[in-house]
Amino acid sequence: MSRTVAAAVQQLRCLSCREEYCSVDAGTCKECYEEASETEEELKREIDDLKAKVAFLRLGSSPLDSHKRSSSLCFTDVVLVASDEFQSNPVNIPAHKAILASRSPVFKAMLETDMEESRSGTINISSVSYDALRAFINYLYTAEACLDEQLAYDLLVLGEKYEVKHLKTYCEKFLVSKLKWDNSIASYSFAHQYNAKNLLESSLSMIIDNMDSLTKSEEYAHLVEKDPRLVVELYEAYLSKQVNTAARSN
Template identity: 30%
Template sequence: MADCISKVETTTRLVQLRVDSLGTGCYRRSDPFKIGLWNWHILIEKKASLIVRLYPEHCRKEPSPIATFTVRILVRGSDGQRVESKGLIVSDKLLRSSSDDFMWPLEYSVAYGRFLVEIEFHDLKVASSHSGDPHSIWTGEEYLQSRAEVGIARCLSRMLEEGLHTDVTICSATGCVGAHRAILAARSPVFDSMFSHNLMEKQSATVRINDMCLESCRALLSFLYGNLKYPDFRKHRVALVRAAHKYDIVDLKEACESSLVDDIDGSNVLVRLHDAWLYQLKDLKRECLRYLLEFGKVHDLRNEFDAFLQDVDKDLVVELVQEQIKLLKIHGL
C-alpha cells in the first residue's frame, strides 16, 4: 500500500515513532528528523515479518554517518505502562542513504496493534579529514573543529553575498562583483602574486577575467569562499576548470576533472579530450582515449573525429596515433 508519512518525537539523541496500526503489505515512513548533522527517516514495513529500517537522507555536503544506537519496540502492558517488547543494540554501523543498510526483522506478535519504535543514538562518527579514522561528532577536538568550520563557512558566505568590506573588484565579460584580496590570495598563488607585487591589479584593485561571464565568475568566487552549490558547479564546470588551470586552484581543478570524467559520452568526448589536453587533465585525457580507442567509439564518430584532427594541436594528433599503435600491439594486430 502507499507510503504514509508519520510524525516523530525527538530530543537531542532520542527518537520515538508511534504506529497506531499496520496491516500486512503496508508501511509507514517517518517525517525527516534531525540528529547530529543529518536528516533521518524511520521506515516500518509489514511483510513476512515486521521490519524496522533507519537511514539518513542523501547529502553531498556531509559524509555518511557511522552510528551506535539502541532500537526498541515499546508496547503497553496490562497495567498501561510502556514495556520494552524487543530491543537491539547496534554498534559502529555505517549508514548511507540506502534503507537496506540497517534492517531489523521481528515477529508479528512483537508489535501487535499500537506500538512505539524508539531509537536512542549513543554516538555518531564520521571519517576524520586528517587521519581518515572515524571520530565522534559529539565529543572531542574534532567536534569543536567541525563547529568552527561551520561558523567560518557561514561568515565567508555572508562576506561574499552581502559584499561586506570588499577591497577588490572582479570584472568579468558581462559584469563585476566585489571580493576580498586576502581570500583570493589564500586560495590561489596567482592571485597572491597579483596582490603581492606592484602590478596593475594591485594598483587598481581590479582583476579582469574577460574569458568568463558574470554567472561563471560568481560560481568561481563561491567555490573560493566555500559555498558553491552543486547544481551551479555542474552548470559552470567547464568554465571553472579553465579558471582553475589559469589561477592554479588545485582542488577546484581536481573536482572539475572528476566530474567531467563521470559523464563522458559520444556527444562530448572530443570536446573533453581537447579540454584535457589544454588544461593538463591526465585522468580525463586517459578516459577519453579509452572511450575512443579501447571501446572503438572513434568509428562511430568518424566524421566528427576527422574534423577534430584538423583543428587540434599536432602534438595531440601524434599522441592519438601513438595510443592507437600501442593498442594494436596489445591486441597483436
C-alpha cells in the first residue's frame, strides 16, 4: 500500500461518532458497529415480543373464529342477540362477560349489577344486523375491523352506545377519509346525531366549501324537511366564514 493510500485510510472517520477507522471495518468503527448490532438485536426482540403478545391475544380469544369455535364456546358465559327489522329470526353471538366488561363501561354496569342481562346471561341488542354485531364483538376481542362505509357507520353507533371510545375514533377516522362533497350532508347529520366531533367538523368544512352546489341537491332538500335546525347551523357557519374572509381581505 502506498503512503498516499495509507494516509487516506488513516483520515477516514466513522459517520456515527466521527472517530477514525480502518477501511476494512466497512465504513464504521468497531464500537459503533457493535452498538448498532446490539440495537438491531433489541429491535428484533421487541418485535418478536409484540408478535407473541398479539398471538397470545388472538389465541382462542374470539368465539367467532370458526377454526377455534368448538373449544372456545365451552367457556363463553354470555350471549348477545342481534335483531333488526330485516331479520326474521334473532341471531345469537356467544361471548365472555370478562371481555365485555373490560372493554365497555356499559357492559360492565350491565354484568356487574343485578340487572336482567347479568341474571339471564343474555344481552339483547336491537336495531343491529348480525354482521355489524359480529364485527363489534370481534373488535372487542382483537381491536381490529375490516371496514367499509356502512360498517363504519354501524360500528360508530355501537361504539357510542356502549362507550367504546377507541372503536368510535377508529370508525370516525375512516369516515373522514371517505368524505366527499356529495356525502357531506349525510355525514354531517349523522355526526350530529352521534356526537362524532371530528366527522362533524370535517363534513361542515366540506359543506361550506361547496355550499352553492349542495343547496341544489336532494340531500339538502331532505335535510331541510327532516331537520331544519341543522340547516340554520349550516348557514350560520357559512355566513361566519364569509364575514371572516371579508374581514381578512380588508
